[in-house]
Amino acid sequence: MKAWLDFLPLVLFFVAYKVAGVYTAAAVLMVSVTLLYAFIWWQERRLQTSQWITLVATVVLGSLTLVMHNEAFLQWKAPAVNVLLALIFAGSAFIGEKPLIERLMGQALQLSRSKWQQLNSAWVIFFLLCAAANAYVVLYHSEWWVDFKLFGSLGMTFAFIIAQGIWLTRQGALKDSPPTH
Known part of the structure; x- marks a missing residue:
């Protein structure tokens, strides 16, 4: 929440x-x-x-x-922030011992090194897709940018979180839970 x-x-x-x-x-x-x-x-x-x-x-x-x-x-804030977050997540795969997503969620999840990298990459892709979607709306449908900022961003985030939850459940990533495959 x-x-x-x-x-x-x-x-x-x-x-x-x-x-x-x-x-x-x-x-x-x-x-x-x-x-x-x-x-x-x-x-x-x-x-x-x-x-x-x-x-x-x-x-x-x-x-x-x-x-x-x-x-x-203000219209370009969302694309800029999403690109910056994508770069930070991508860079974290090469800087430090753990990708950023593992640093953020490692206390709650149990994944192999390669699965952490996959999850981190998924976040990079998510942020880039959000940036592209927001930029597209600003460039080609600027009359909708405020509506998209709320409903589009919220919808994309909600869909990604659900997909991530399904993927994590299939990986048995919740500590003390077995994989489902």
């Missing part, structure tokens, strides 16, 4: 956009992301890498949107 909290600012952005337009929505997004991550920091004394990236990108690109009075900065 905690991971879905990251979508709360997006929902607030969507509502603000529909009610008051992009510039009010940009301000709502910046404030809600900052408050959410400040609350998480207060509770856990840390933020995940993806949360830091989202926070910085939201504040910087949201501010540029407001100062330059140009929504393109």
